[in-house]
Amino acid sequence: xxxxxxxxxxxIDSLGLGGAEMLLLxxxxxxxxxxxxxVVLGKPEDLKDRVQADTKYYRLNFKGPLSFLATYFKLxxxxxxxxxxxxxxxxxxxxILGRLVKKKAKFFFSLxxxxxxxxxxxxxxxxxxxxxxxxxxxxxxxxSETVYEDYFRYISFKGNVSIIYNYVPDxxxxxxxxxxxxxxxxxxxxxxxxxxxxDHETLIRAVSLLKEKYIxxxxxCGENENRxxxxxxxxxxxxxxKGVEYSIPELLPQYDLFIMSSVSEGHSIALLEAMALxxxxxxxxxxxxxxxxxxxxxxxxxxxxxxLKTKIEMIRSDIALREKVAxxxxxxxxxxxxxxxxxxxxxxxxxx
Numbered sequence: 596x597x598x599x600x601x602x603x604x605x606x607i608d609s610l611g612l613g614g615a616e617m618l619l620l621x622x623x624x625x626x627x628x629x630x631x632x633x634v635v636l637g638k639p640e641d642l643k644d645r646v647q648a649d650t651k652y653y654r655l656n657f658k659g660p661l662s663f664l665a666t667y668f669k670l671x672x673x674x675x676x677x678x679x680x681x682x683x684x685x686x687x688x689x690x691i692l693g694r695l696v697k698k699k700a701k702f703f704f705s706l707x708x709x710x711x712x713x714x715x716x717x718x719x720x721x722x723x724x725x726x727x728x729x730x731x732x733x734x735x736x737x738x739s740e741t742v743y744e745d746y747f748r749y750i751s752f753k754g755n756v757s758i759i760y761n762y763v764p765d766x767x768x769x770x771x772x773x774x775x776x777x778x779x780x781x782x783x784x785x786x787x788x789x790x791x792x793x794d795h796e797t798l799i800r801a802v803s804l805l806k807e808k809y810i811x812x813x814x815x816c817g818e819n820e821n822r823x824x825x826x827x828x829x830x831x832x833x834x835x836x837k838g839v840e841y842s843i844p845e846l847l848p849q850y851d852l853f854i855m856s857s858v859s860e861g862h863s864i865a866l867l868e869a870m871a872l873x874x875x876x877x878x879x880x881x882x883x884x885x886x887x888x889x890x891x892x893x894x895x896x897x898x899x900x901x902x903l904k905t906k907i908e909m910i911r912s913d914i915a916l917r918e919k920v921a922x923x924x925x926x927x928x929x930x931x932x933x934x935x936x937x938x939x940x941x942x943x944x945x946x947x
Contacts, residue, residue, distance in 0.1 A: 602630040604679035606689040610635050610642040612788065612839060614864040615685050615707040618761050620645050622941065625934055632677050636666060636689055671696045681945055687714065694728040705736045706746055708861035715749040725750055734944060739862035741883040757944050761862050762937035763871045771873035771925060772848035775917045780808040784850040786865040789817030794898060796826060798856040801903035803832040814840045847872045852910065855879065858897055862887060870928035875917040877906050891923035
């Protein structure tokens with residue numbers, strides 16, 4: 596007689612083009628021997644076509660705090676119907692709602708970003724809701740030490756905590772870059788949503804100061820697109836907004852240098868992908884990037900276009916440095932960001 600599969604009901608705020616959403620979908624697709632139910636609170640649903648056919652899917656039309664009560668009753672009804680063994684919530688509203696409807700199911704909540712710095716520091720109401728709904732019976736999963744420390748600056752939690760780093764699919768490791776020679780034009784790439792927190796403006800201003808030939812391609816979409824287009828035109832920079840691209844493993848190795856200019860990150864999947872692909876890296880000197888790369892990348896002072904320009908010129912002139920950064924960071928990704936390691940860790944906490 597076959598052993599009964601555990602049913603996991605996942606809750607997430609949306610299926611927009613973000614790291615938390617990509618991680619959740621990858622883990623659902625890769626976590627075999629579980630029955631998965633996915634509840635998405637509201638739009639956007641850009642990644643819905645990546646949900647596997649055997650995953651039951653619900654969307655609740657959540658539109659913010661004013662629809663909280665209606666969403667609560669919808670979710671409660673789904674929980675009663677599905678009777679999950681485990682509820683795993685991702686992102687703020689999904690976590691709050693999941694706590695309120697969990698019944699007898701084991702409850703896990705994942706922290707993907709710096710919710711303390713971005714939300715609790717500024718909004719006392721959200722911080723109070725967090726304190727009221729949290730309990731020691733819940734299990735926290737933080738995607739990095741940086742995320743864990745940020746949360747505990749604002750919220751006291753006495754339950755179980757696991758730090759489980761994000762992972763990237765196997766094809767990123769098998770598609771890695773091997774040629775670090777340069778042509779006359781330095782080909783630079785970055786990947787990330789077009790939001791202020793990614794600080795693409797500093798990156799664009801920095802490359803516009805370069806004296807030698809370059810191109811910068813920016814992959815992603817978001818609310819800052821028009822502002823960035825205006826800046827590119829103003830500076831007459833060789834920068835191109837390329838939109839959303841899913842063939843990252845084939846794409847990135849065609850470039851010479853990967854840059855991320857964020858002012859804040861939890862544990863960037865785009866960075867992990869670049870590390871797995873063996874890309875030379877220049878990064879803003881935020882704590883998350885230093886943790887992820889174990890200080891093996893080239894760092895510039897966050898928000899400083901002149902320092903970023905200097906670091907680009909430094910790594911451009913030194914093939915040995917490019918190779919050293921790429922090799923060191925690739926080895927770190929292999930240790931911490933493999934699918935096998937992530938799945939083993941998540942199965943352990945689910946079944947404990």
